[in-house]
Amino acid sequence: MSHNSSSPDFLHHHFHDVDQQYQTSKFGMWAFILTEVLTFGGLFVAYTVYRSWYPEMFYDAHLLLDVNKGMLNTIVLISSSLTMALAIWAIQKKNKKLSLWMLVITWILALGFLGIKYLEYSHKFEVGQLPGIFYSYMGPEVVNIDNPHIFFGIYFIMTGLHGLHVAIGMGLIAWLIYLTKKDKLHSDYYTPMETVGIFWHLVDLIWIYLFPLFYLIG
Amino acid sequence: MSENQNINYLNHPKGIMSWLLTLDHKRIGLMYLFSGIIFFLIGGLLALGMRLELAAPGNDFVSNDTYNSMYTLHGAIMIFLFIIPAIPGALGNILLPLMVGAKDVAFPRLNLASFYIYSFGALFAIYTIVNGGVDTGWTFYTPYSTQSTSNVVPMTLGIFIIGFSSILTGLNFIATVHKMRVPGLTWYKLPLFVWALYGTSLVQITATPVLAITMVLLILERFLGIGIFDPALGGDPVLYQHFFWFYSHPAVYIMILPAFGIISEIIPVHSRKKVWGYKFIAYSTLSIAFIGFLVWGHHMFTSGQSVFSQIVFSFITYFVGIPTGVKIFSWILTMYKGQVSFTTPMIYALSFLFLFTIGGLTGIFLGAVALDIHLHDTYFVVAHFHYVMQGGTIIAFLAGLHHWWPKSFGKMYNQKIASLCALGVFIGFNGTFFPQFLLGLRGMPRRYATYSDQFSELHTYSTFWSTILGLSIFIAILNLMWSLRKNNKLDPGSNPWGALTMEWTHTSSPPHPHNFESDPVFTNGPYDYDKVIVEPTLKK
Numbered sequence: 113m114s115h116n117s118s119s120p121d122f123l124h125h126h127f128h129d130v131d132q133q134y135q136t137s138k139f140g141m142w143a144f145i146l147t148e149v150l151t152f153g154g155l156f157v158a159y160t161v162y163r164s165w166y167p168e169m170f171y172d173a174h175l176l177l178d179v180n181k182g183m184l185n186t187i188v189l190i191s192s193s194l195t196m197a198l199a200i201w202a203i204q205k206k207n208k209k210l211s212l213w214m215l216v217i218t219w220i221l222a223l224g225f226l227g228i229k230y231l232e233y234s235h236k237f238e239v240g241q242l243p244g245i246f247y248s249y250m251g252p253e254v255v256n257i258d259n260p261h262i263f264f265g266i267y268f269i270m271t272g273l274h275g276l277h278v279a280i281g282m283g284l285i286a287w288l289i290y291l292t293k294k295d296k297l298h299s300d301y302y303t304p305m306e307t308v309g310i311f312w313h314l315v316d317l318i319w320i321y322l323f324p325l326f327y328l329i330g
Numbered sequence: 331m332s333e334n335q336n337i338n339y340l341n342h343p344k345g346i347m348s349w350l351l352t353l354d355h356k357r358i359g360l361m362y363l364f365s366g367i368i369f370f371l372i373g374g375l376l377a378l379g380m381r382l383e384l385a386a387p388g389n390d391f392v393s394n395d396t397y398n399s400m401y402t403l404h405g406a407i408m409i410f411l412f413i414i415p416a417i418p419g420a421l422g423n424i425l426l427p428l429m430v431g432a433k434d435v436a437f438p439r440l441n442l443a444s445f446y447i448y449s450f451g452a453l454f455a456i457y458t459i460v461n462g463g464v465d466t467g468w469t470f471y472t473p474y475s476t477q478s479t480s481n482v483v484p485m486t487l488g489i490f491i492i493g494f495s496s497i498l499t500g501l502n503f504i505a506t507v508h509k510m511r512v513p514g515l516t517w518y519k520l521p522l523f524v525w526a527l528y529g530t531s532l533v534q535i536t537a538t539p540v541l542a543i544t545m546v547l548l549i550l551e552r553f554l555g556i557g558i559f560d561p562a563l564g565g566d567p568v569l570y571q572h573f574f575w576f577y578s579h580p581a582v583y584i585m586i587l588p589a590f591g592i593i594s595e596i597i598p599v600h601s602r603k604k605v606w607g608y609k610f611i612a613y614s615t616l617s618i619a620f621i622g623f624l625v626w627g628h629h630m631f632t633s634g635q636s637v638f639s640q641i642v643f644s645f646i647t648y649f650v651g652i653p654t655g656v657k658i659f660s661w662i663l664t665m666y667k668g669q670v671s672f673t674t675p676m677i678y679a680l681s682f683l684f685l686f687t688i689g690g691l692t693g694i695f696l697g698a699v700a701l702d703i704h705l706h707d708t709y710f711v712v713a714h715f716h717y718v719m720q721g722g723t724i725i726a727f728l729a730g731l732h733h734w735w736p737k738s739f740g741k742m743y744n745q746k747i748a749s750l751c752a753l754g755v756f757i758g759f760n761g762t763f764f765p766q767f768l769l770g771l772r773g774m775p776r777r778y779a780t781y782s783d784q785f786s787e788l789h790t791y792s793t794f795w796s797t798i799l800g801l802s803i804f805i806a807i808l809n810l811m812w813s814l815r816k817n818n819k820l821d822p823g824s825n826p827w828g829a830l831t832m833e834w835t836h837t838s839s840p841p842h843p844h845n846f847e848s849d850p851v852f853t854n855g856p857y858d859y860d861k862v863i864v865e866p867t868l869k870k
Contacts, residue, residue, distance in 0.1 A: 125844075126433035126510075136436045136509040143501045143535055151539035154573060158547070158558060161569060244563060245555035259564030265556035269547070 122301045134303050141307040145314050152318055155270050162262050173263035174329040176241055178232055182327040185228050192221035193316040196309050206299045212292050219285045222278055229275055243268050267326055277315045284308045338840040353438035358445050359423030366416030373408040376400050378800050383779055385793040387786050397779035399463025406468040410489050411455055413723055415448055417588040418499055421730050422527045424738055426503060428833035429521045431512025431850040436505035444498035454488030472559040472570040476551050483549055490545040493538045500534030503527050514852035521831045521856040522611050526591025529615040533580045541577035568633050575626035583622040587615060589726030590657055593679050596733050597661050598857045599829040600676040601668030605857040607660035614653030621649050631702045640699045647697035654690050674748040678729030681756040685721025689714060710770025713763045721759055735810055736822035740840045743813035754802030761795025823867025830864060831856045
């Protein structure tokens with residue numbers, strides 16, 4: 113590796129300088145965000161198609177979702193976006209302790225989101241509000257609606273994929289906590305925190321679309 | 331030969347682990363190249379097997395079920411395991427950082443990861459082959475693909491996984507082009523192959539996720555019966571087609587754009603002339619990438635679309651012809667009054683021009699709704715597709731392979747054999763696929779293991795020439811491999827064709843492990859043959 117003596121140890125050999133490395137990493141994450149948007153975009157198209165086919169069914173089926181839990185989860189996730197941003201701000205200001213705390217809170221909020229999601233899911237499994245052939249719910253509210261399993265199919269796929277992103281995000285935040293604790297991240301080099309932050313805001317943003325589309329129809 | 335030239339990326343560092351865990355884009359490119367060639371061979375043998383079955387009417391060689399498996403695997407392997415990964419993964423990986431004067435791609439670890447993701451996905455494909463194949467056709471149309479008892483899940487899972495490799499490679503290349511260029515190398519001084527890879531990568535990161543999600547929905551449909559594509563459960567099988575073609579139409583541009591890039595490199599070098607219409611070629615690449623997203627409906631003219639959408643999709647499809655025509659004319663004008671030498675890469679490039687033009691024009695036929703209703707699902711489509719994909723992409727791939735082989739290995743192949751094979755490919759290809767246009771026009775449907783007697787003459791003819799085609803490609807690749815032997819005395823020198831792009835002018839062949847021995851300084855545009863004199867180091 114042909115480092116010159118003055119280059120810091122976090123600079124990879126194929127970059128000229130720290131700024132190029134930072135800009136490249138950020139650019140790469142934005143390109144990845146574009147991919148993510150298209151991934152969910154396909155599912156949003158499926159949602160749009162079936163909602164336009166079965167508008168009444170979507171309205172009736174959405175009444176079966178728990179708006180309060182959905183609302184709570186929205187608040188939890190937006191707060192976690194804020195703490196993520198504060199963690200980055202803190203490390204820029206050389207406040208390692210605050211940054212660590214903010215990361216830990218972000219991680220706990222993410223866990224809380226998945227916990228609430230688990231409560232919602234397990235209730236749906238119990239009563240049989242499930243996708244496709246597994247749908248068995250026959251409660252009084254749904255006697256007259258057509259194909260509610262389509263709604264729950266799309267609901268589970270979209271929120272499930274989103275939940276997977278939250279779980280991956282938790283892994284990444286745990287990694288950031290480790291790096292920060294070991295002083296691998298500091299005010300001169302916090303690129304991983306910045307890029308994970310971008311990812312985390314995307315996860316938040318997707319939920320901000322999912323929440324009204326599923327819980328607040330009508 | 332100085333002592334320094336003996337250290338290159340092929341021999342330094344040594345050992346099998348230094349290859350398996352390498353972060354060097356050139357080594358990763360070679361690993362892509364050899365795995366790609368293996369799948370090319372498997373896909374090619376399947377094709378020859380099909381031609382053998384079709385040599386005469388009746389089921390005299392394989393059963394209908396085996397035949398169904400053969401064409402599905404041929405399509406899926408050639409497209410998802412060879413063409414899509416091979417050109418960007420192999421030639422793109424080896425050349426892109428060299429062409430922009432960088433020490434490596436933007437994210438070397440991600441690059442290695444994408445190779446292993448590709449290999450992991452390929453395991454699923456191999457499992458599918460060993461486990462008895464899959465019989466849905468490479469398009470996996472629902473509702474059949476949700477009911478078929480063959481290996482739909484392993485194959486689509488493999489494609490899903492390989493999709494991620496494709497996305498990561500694309501992402502890496504885009505970041506490399508944006509951020510890793512050597513100072514002075516502005517956008518309009520980039521080699522056109524870089525523009526082509528850039529356009530390809532944009533399509534890769536935007537279209538591939540939609541394929542991934544489609545494959546997920548298909549797998550969930552099979553496992554959980556979610557009903558999204560199942561009319562019995564209130565779903566819509568045509569939605570699958572929309573999803574699939576929203577990816578797979580742009581995917582044909584993932585396959586052809588790098589080929590355009592290769593041709594844009596080869597023609598100026600072997601004509602000793604500045605490329606004509608640089609900006610036209612660069613922007614036509616981007617416009618093809620863009621228009622490619624708006625035409626998927628032309629695959630579905632017979633799927634119950636409204637007449638209005640048929641007209642719109644047909645109309646937009648014609649637009650693809652404009653940037654493509656711009657490219658063809660620019661290449662022809664590049665050769666005009668140049669010193670064209672009939673080297674092996676150039677012979678391939680010239681056959682590309684001829685074959686791709688036929689492929690492109692028959693694409694216009696198929697884009698016309700009225701004609702397409704007649705030609706849909708006939709051999710005309712098969713012939714058109716092979717004229718663009720084999721006559722276009724694979725011939726360009728072979729051209730690029732012969733052009734950059736001395737760059738990658740510092741060895742020269744036997745040019746006489748190579749040129750003869752190039753001619754054999756051209757003749758064999760036309761002999762194989764031109765009759766298929768006629769078969770299609772006369773109503774021969776595709777994907778059948780047998781046919782009525784009236785088609786037998788053209789089918790026999792096609793099968794005969796397919797052996798010449800297969801043999802020529804096989805010998806061409808053997809000839810390349812043979813050049814790697816230790817006692818090969820043919821020395822191409824560092825710049826055998828006298829090219830002006832940075833991968834030839836600024837580093838040795840094969841390149842240094844870190845690409846350039848010292849930080850490269852950008853000196854001349856990639857096609858300034860009118861300003862700079864550079865002598866080919868290859869002795870005639």
